[in-house]
Amino acid sequence: MKFFKLSIFMLLMAAIVACSSEGENTDSDNQGSDEQDNQNTETQDITFWAPFSGPDGPKMKEIVDGYNESQADYNVDFQIVPQSDYYTNVDLAFNGEENMPDAMIMHGDQIFTYSEKGVLKNLNDLLGDETTDQYHETAIEGATVDGNLYGLPLDIHPLMLYWNKDLFEAAGLDPETPPTNREEFIEYAQQLTDPEQNQYGFAVPTLWPQQFIFPTIVAQNGGSLYEDGQVNFTSDAVVEALQFEKALIEEYEVSPKNVQQDGEVTLFLQGKSAMQLNGPWMMQQWEDAGMNYGVAPVPQLGTEQNAVFGNSHNFVIPEKTSDELTEGILDFLGYVRDNGMAWAESGQAPASKPVYTSDEFQEVNKQSPEVAKQFDYAVFNPKVENWGLATDPLMEAVNVALLGQASVEEALEEAQEKASNSLE
Amino acid sequence: MYNQKTTLKSKFTSFLFVVPYLFLFISFLFFPLLYGIYISFHDYNLLSQENPFIGLENYMEIFSFGSSLSDLFFEGLWKTIQFVIYSVPLLVIIGLGLALLLNSLPGKIRGLFRTIYFIPYAISVSVISILFLWILDTNSGLLNNFLMKLGISPIAWLTELPYAWISIVGATIWWTIGFNMIIFINALNEVPEELYEASSIDGAGAWSNFIHITLPSIRPIMLFVVITSTIASFNVYGQPYLMTRGGPGDSTEVLLMSIVDQAFNQRELGSASAMAILMALIMIVVSIIQFKISSPKKQGGN
Numbered sequence: 001m002k003f004f005k006l007s008i009f010m011l012l013m014a015a016i017v018a019c020s021s022e023g024e025n026t027d028s029d030n031q032g033s034d035e036q037d038n039q040n041t042e043t044q045d046i047t048f049w050a051p052f053s054g055p056d057g058p059k060m061k062e063i064v065d066g067y068n069e070s071q072a073d074y075n076v077d078f079q080i081v082p083q084s085d086y087y088t089n090v091d092l093a094f095n096g097e098e099n100m101p102d103a104m105i106m107h108g109d110q111i112f113t114y115s116e117k118g119v120l121k122n123l124n125d126l127l128g129d130e131t132t133d134q135y136h137e138t139a140i141e142g143a144t145v146d147g148n149l150y151g152l153p154l155d156i157h158p159l160m161l162y163w164n165k166d167l168f169e170a171a172g173l174d175p176e177t178p179p180t181n182r183e184e185f186i187e188y189a190q191q192l193t194d195p196e197q198n199q200y201g202f203a204v205p206t207l208w209p210q211q212f213i214f215p216t217i218v219a220q221n222g223g224s225l226y227e228d229g230q231v232n233f234t235s236d237a238v239v240e241a242l243q244f245e246k247a248l249i250e251e252y253e254v255s256p257k258n259v260q261q262d263g264e265v266t267l268f269l270q271g272k273s274a275m276q277l278n279g280p281w282m283m284q285q286w287e288d289a290g291m292n293y294g295v296a297p298v299p300q301l302g303t304e305q306n307a308v309f310g311n312s313h314n315f316v317i318p319e320k321t322s323d324e325l326t327e328g329i330l331d332f333l334g335y336v337r338d339n340g341m342a343w344a345e346s347g348q349a350p351a352s353k354p355v356y357t358s359d360e361f362q363e364v365n366k367q368s369p370e371v372a373k374q375f376d377y378a379v380f381n382p383k384v385e386n387w388g389l390a391t392d393p394l395m396e397a398v399n400v401a402l403l404g405q406a407s408v409e410e411a412l413e414e415a416q417e418k419a420s421n422s423l424e
Numbered sequence: 425m426y427n428q429k430t431t432l433k434s435k436f437t438s439f440l441f442v443v444p445y446l447f448l449f450i451s452f453l454f455f456p457l458l459y460g461i462y463i464s465f466h467d468y469n470l471l472s473q474e475n476p477f478i479g480l481e482n483y484m485e486i487f488s489f490g491s492s493l494s495d496l497f498f499e500g501l502w503k504t505i506q507f508v509i510y511s512v513p514l515l516v517i518i519g520l521g522l523a524l525l526l527n528s529l530p531g532k533i534r535g536l537f538r539t540i541y542f543i544p545y546a547i548s549v550s551v552i553s554i555l556f557l558w559i560l561d562t563n564s565g566l567l568n569n570f571l572m573k574l575g576i577s578p579i580a581w582l583t584e585l586p587y588a589w590i591s592i593v594g595a596t597i598w599w600t601i602g603f604n605m606i607i608f609i610n611a612l613n614e615v616p617e618e619l620y621e622a623s624s625i626d627g628a629g630a631w632s633n634f635i636h637i638t639l640p641s642i643r644p645i646m647l648f649v650v651i652t653s654t655i656a657s658f659n660v661y662g663q664p665y666l667m668t669r670g671g672p673g674d675s676t677e678v679l680l681m682s683i684v685d686q687a688f689n690q691r692e693l694g695s696a697s698a699m700a701i702l703m704a705l706i707m708i709v710v711s712i713i714q715f716k717i718s719s720p721k722k723q724g725g726n
Contacts, residue, residue, distance in 0.1 A: 085688075087688070088688045091470040091471060091688075091691060092470070094470070094471055095470050095471065113471070114471070117471040117472065119471065198563070198564075203563070206583060206671070206672075207669045207671060208669070256562070256563040257562075257580070258562040258563070258580035258583040258584065259562065259563065259583070260557070260560070260561060260562055260580075260581075260582040260583050260668075261557065261582065261666075261667065261668065261669050261671075262557065263561055263562060263563060263564070266558070266561055266563075266564050267563055267564055270564055272563070272564060386690055388689050388690065389690060392685075396671075396673045396674050399671050399672060399673055400672055400673040403580075403583050403584070403671075403672050405584075405672055405673065406673075418492075421492045422492040424492075
């Protein structure tokens, strides 16, 4: 028994020693190769992380390759970290300060949290107005916290309207003219609905992408989910938005009841739902399915103004990145700004003016110009730490209300209470 | 003296066989567990530079009823326990039933069906969930299509209670039943044939054979299956996460979903670790209780 214990102890020690010495080895290896690179070729490596594990990955790769070929000072090492655990990896990198990328992509709604922790470089100190003027101001605003710019925008991806042209034609509607306001939306949806055929004008999702749809209608109602440092889920604008969505199911009966996770996508793909509100990343799915679809800005479903909820991709630089590499990164970002057309090919709309104002951009595909049309009035998540703690209960309220399992007012009041508790 | 040496040597040889597993166990289970306990005593935010030691504060917050962390833990725990209660009896009974059924088949077909029932166990949870999302879709799924053809109105399998639980439990059974079945088949083959011969001479029927011979003989295996099924069910995550997203509302949001959210979306590793450690303690206690309840009887039987 004694022997057994001793062996375990020795094994543990061996494991610990092995692990730690391994770590040291790789560290010194890295340093060694870095130095060698400096001496021999004077090309410096810039590690760049992005969550583009979908069809957008190769497009970014194309841009990076283009940059690497265009000059010899820097070599951008583009690494795709899967979307599903992107921020876990980012957090772990920041936490251990190991394997830190020199630059990375960050969603607009994440910038606030990371900037509060002081782990991102303030770009105001590095860039002048003449650089920021090269991007759409909504995108710049989205990457700005308290007047400090923390990211250079790659794109804005707002909610979009998709429609099935074949179903529009069959219902006697013009397949090239999508609805632009609430009245038209309801009217078209009613014409497109045929319960006997199990066909609907618009399937109201009860889960994702309500995170985009619901804030869009709230903003179109002139409301906001966060005001004066407080969650604001029970204001008239918010209540009206949810009542409207519920009415599409229960009063106008243009949507099936009990739509499940991704159910609205299945129905749209099957040609059983004629319209779809979803993000621009869905284009590839409709293309792959060979659908005859149209894409346009979201109609004004709210009562007050045009608005659309969106998120954005931004380039950020960790605080730890050296000044020397930062120079290289800014050089790379300048290249992306002027040569980012490949990004539009994936159906996204780059936020840099040289790209989205060009004639080539208007022809790149049918979606990207429609995305860019919504730049002017796009809205983002409020800049609040842990906003996710507030949206979780809100989305549960939207879910139960749209499933007909709670009244709109009750559900939102409960969400208001839960959200204010957890944000405290 | 000579004897002692050989035992020492043979002990060492046996130990060498355990080494690879021991190494994996220590590096991937034991060390992370210790580290988890360590983290749970700290105010550990993934992005903070300082993570101060706060003793039992995370645990105390979980037990200060009314706090949002406490709600998160106990609401999640209740849903997990619901799932355990619904799934474990079915996993054991159906597993045993399938094993009995298969064992009464002729040899060649038995192998075929054993393979067929075991295959789903080898598929990943994401594939299982997508399959069931398509089968159960309220408005365009296979099952509701059949129901409508039969003139039955469609059922909201994943967005209404109790159907959401029925669907999750059903998918889990279809997915994992093969494992329990294989264990039971082996247990049934171990039951001495003489016992059945003796009882048939006494004129016992199939039912009393099952109650008086089969069940007592496989009791230890039964205990093993009950405990492993309970632990597996406690760890439920993928099926509700992928099939219902915790809905309708938060009624299928199980404890592990809350813990993962707390750890990686809110970045609060300290309180998330405390929740995970508590969950592990609960599982250990439940397993001990199950063991205590069933083991004295085994000795009595012998």
